[in-house]
Amino acid sequence: MKILIAPDSFKGSLSAQEVANSIERGILKVCPSAEIFKIPMADGGEGTIDAILEAKKGRKVAIQAKNPLGKEILASYAILEQENTAIIEMATASGLPLLALEERNPLKTSTFGTGQLIQNAWQNLSGASPATIVVCIGGSATNDAGAGMLQALGVQFLDENGKEIQVCGGNLKEIKKIEVSNFHKPAHIEFIVACDVTNPLLGEKGASAVFAPQKGADPEAVQILEENLTYFAGLVENTFPNLKGLQHQQGTGAAGGLGYGLMAFLQAKMQKGVEVVLGITQLEHVIKKFSPQNRDLVITGEGAMDFQTVFGKVPWGVAKLAKQYHLPVIGIAGTLGKEHHILYQHGFDGLFAIVDRPMSLQDAMNQADMLLEHTAERVMRLYMLSYSL
Numbered sequence: 001m002k003i004l005i006a007p008d009s010f011k012g013s014l015s016a017q018e019v020a021n022s023i024e025r026g027i028l029k030v031c032p033s034a035e036i037f038k039i040p041m042a043d044g045g046e047g048t049i050d051a052i053l054e055a056k057k058g059r060k061v062a063i064q065a066k067n068p069l070g071k072e073i074l075a076s077y078a079i080l081e082q083e084n085t086a087i088i089e090m091a092t093a094s095g096l097p098l099l100a101l102e103e104r105n106p107l108k109t110s111t112f113g114t115g116q117l118i119q120n121a122w123q124n125l126s127g128a129s130p131a132t133i134v135v136c137i138g139g140s141a142t143n144d145a146g147a148g149m150l151q152a153l154g155v156q157f158l159d160e161n162g163k164e165i166q167v168c169g170g171n172l173k174e175i176k177k178i179e180v181s182n183f184h185k186p187a188h189i190e191f192i193v194a195c196d197v198t199n200p201l202l203g204e205k206g207a208s209a210v211f212a213p214q215k216g217a218d219p220e221a222v223q224i225l226e227e228n229l230t231y232f233a234g235l236v237e238n239t240f241p242n243l244k245g246l247q248h249q250q251g252t253g254a255a256g257g258l259g260y261g262l263m264a265f266l267q268a269k270m271q272k273g274v275e276v277v278l279g280i281t282q283l284e285h286v287i288k289k290f291s292p293q294n295r296d297l298v299i300t301g302e303g304a305m306d307f308q309t310v311f312g313k314v315p316w317g318v319a320k321l322a323k324q325y326h327l328p329v330i331g332i333a334g335t336l337g338k339e340h341h342i343l344y345q346h347g348f349d350g351l352f353a354i355v356d357r358p359m360s361l362q363d364a365m366n367q368a369d370m371l372l373e374h375t376a377e378r379v380m381r382l383y384m385l386s387y388s389l
Contacts, residue, residue: 044273115152146261
């Protein structure tokens with residue numbers, strides 16, 4: 001019997017690798033001879049680099065970069081030499097968790113540090129063959145349409161006197177000219193944005209209206225940010241007529257408009273985060289070896305599974321792939337939330353919550369390792385029983 005364990009992390013409690021290890025221990029109590037494949041997963045958010053490096057041979061590169069407010073910090077990204085690919089989590093340089101609550105203000109923040117990571121990555125990738133940079137853009141503290149990132153890559157934003165502006169979310173309307181003579185995108189590098197957000201740049205579903213309040217913006221600031229993004233998009237699309245209408249495309253509002261900057265200047269392609277990770281980890285190559293006739297099984301999960309899981313979360317992606325090969329799929333979660341039953345219509349044959357008695361959320365998080373192991377043991381006892389009936 002082959003068993004694939006491909007979970008996301010239980011955020012705030014266990015990494016994806018730790019989740020997989022706990023599930024493995026529970027399985028081996030029941031099926032000590034099972035052939036187990038552990039592939040930690042992620043959906044393009046926090047932990048994506050670590051999950052990929054558990055599955056693929058690569059290394060982390062740490063550099064000095066600016067945080068959202070311009071303070072020098074140590075930020076890192078991953079290089080997969082064999083694939084000639086770099087994986088960047090923008091939150092490591094431009095993320096909300098880098099700022100204290102009182103520092104969070106998208107009028108003042110910038111994606112400059114993300115640009116520094118990108119620049120360092122394209123210098124480290126081999127020019128002898130096609131290369132890829134994957135930018136995971138969850139958890140941002142910014143609302144600058146990626147202007148800060150572009151500035152780090154050589155784009156100059158000039159004021160009415162021809163002087164360069166150090167851009168941030170609050171001063172985009174001061175830009176009168178965009179100068180790209182010092183911006184040189186390597187032709188051999190393809191950019192992919194790992195992102196599940198489909199919001200456009202502007203409007204009631206745009207970056208400012210939907211996400212800026214989560215980053216510290218009050219209603220007045222939201223209005224200023226919206227006006228600034230509107231102005232900036234107009235300037236970009238007037239300067240480069242081939243970009244007309246880009247602001248309306250899905251995903252351009254992700255990460256405070258970073259999606260817009262990546263698509264406009266780096267011709268980045270949007271992909272669901274879990275699909276990017278599935279591709280890089282080559283999960284399908286493992287699943288192809290499985291057979292339902294041999295009682296082979298796929299187990300996935302994350303901290304909470306509910307109706308939102310089908311909108312590009314790891315368990316959904318793993319189940320969707322497994323069902324292409326007619327394999328049974330079990331989901332294990334810290335909690336099964338609202339309308340989780342709809343997951344039975346999306347490839348899941350069984351769903352299990354790890355909490356086995358009344359307890360607080362904190363106790364459940366503290367004991368997640370043991371609870372996962374016990375749940376996996378119960379799952380396997382039931383699974384094996386089904387074959388003996």
